[in-house]
Amino acid sequence: MHIRTSVEADLDQLLTLLSDKSVNTAHPERFTEFLANGQYRHEHTWVAEEGDRLVAAAVWWSFPGASGPIALDGLYALPDRTDSVALWTQLIQQVTSTASADSEPPSYHIFLPPGWRDDAPIRAALEPRLAAAKAAGMTNELERLRFEWLSDTPVPDRSTRLTFRAEPDDQAFLDVFQRVAAGSLDGNTHDTIARAGLAGYAQEELETYHEMPGERSWWKLAYDNAGDLVGFAIPSRNNGGPVVGFLGVVPEHRGHGYAADLLAEITADLADLGAERIAADTDLGNVPMANTFRRLGYGQFAVRLVLS
Template sequence: MFFRPTVEADLDLVLSCSIDEPVSWADPERYRSMLDNGGYRPAHTWIAQDADGRLLARAVWWAFPESDRPLALDCVWVAPEVPDRIALAARLLGAAHEAFRAAGWDELPEWHLFLAPGWRDDPAALAALEWRIEAAGRSGLKGRLERLRYEWTPELPVPEPSGRLVFRTEPDDEAFVEVFQRVAEGSLDDDTRRNLARLGADGEARETLAGYLRMPGERAWWLLAYTPEGGPAGFALPSANQGGPVVGYLGVVPELRGRGYADELLGEITRFHAARGAERIGADTDRDNRPMAACFDRAGYRNFGVRLVLTETAG
């Protein structure tokens, strides 16, 4: 048995597998288009082969096009004839994880599994997840987080501005670092909490800044929010990813929470994208971030799916 990252010449072999399980999957069309835009690379696609070169398993990681660091595991396939799928998948992921650590990446990439909202009641989805979650755990991804996926499309409402908050652009990145730091306090977002524990308040805020600067959305779209009296209330960061416009990030400073300001911030972001002709606005939030999920529900955003995230550290 061999475990290795692929090279360009392996493309036909890499594309020679398919699944019929109700879980996200890099089919040949998706794989090729992600290869073209730099999200997927041969070096971030690992395979297991038997002594005759037959493909037994495949794992595909995604990265920002300009970075060498694999950021998220997108899909894992194991040939149906393999007797112990869990063991083989765990060994394949383990081999790749070892290489990522040797390359100096301090945290293992998360595994993102995209599911339908009713996955808990779907035996086929549960079966597809069961062996993958077990293999992930054995290879070092023991944490689990459920993110709700939302979308806005043009037939949904666009709220009128209420005037309860005033929005201003702000060219100084340090102003955003400061407000990101304030908003991280008491956040129910798992990523924010883990990054706070790992990097401290200033480090977390700067990593957040760097992450949003890397996204295809424009920096000039970012807004600071103030009360009509001029006090800082939070921020609204409409953004975009490779799939198009996204809500991005919004937050209310701790002392002003519980006044419904989240609705104003989301409303501003929805207005911003809608005015530019967006056909769709995507958004994600943790299931456990109840105030944020309730805000999307109130705004009429549709919960069309779930992203199950398997992580190295539990939140």
């Protein structure tokens, strides 16, 4: 068995492997499109080759121009393989074993329907992939709820108690990222701070939102009627369209329902830009944020499992 990165000559066999989508994100059409725009690359696609056949693959995603893989988008194997877990483990380790300890570790994102635990075929496809990821060292598992606002839902009224201002100075956002991290219910926030420190966490968040396709000019700080900073709101976009990028309330102003004001501003801004759908995620354990999404007309449509 030979483990290597893919090359252009592998494309036909790769697309055949990817045609069995299962619980994977990548599929032939997406792979072809993202290969052309740099979000998928052959050097980030690891394959297991037996003789002249590709028998398994791991497809990793990254921002165009990023130095290395960021997220695992799928694990694939020929249906007659009985060693898929072992093969997938080896393929994942090609990336995880070389990741820099100073940067955000690669993660595995799996998108599932809300009732996935009661769906036997989904669990049958999921369990060997989870086993491979954990055997490769991805033992931290986070479940996130995925919400969407659709244009046939009323646009929330903008806040009358907060004033929103665009702020071009990145330092202001670095400061507020650090402030809202205190007491956060977000699992990734805690993990990143544990790895990179508070300042490192803020810098990584800032860089992530700069890399996303949303405009920097959309980012806003929010102030109350006394002029105190309450929080911030980042509408953005990803490959799927408009998203709630980030919203946060500073600790001293929590408990007043300001998250709804921030979400209303993001939603209204994106709707004004023509959004027909706005997607958002929050951790399963962040019950207050999940309830805020529901109150403002967002419905849950999926679950994102993240292993790292």
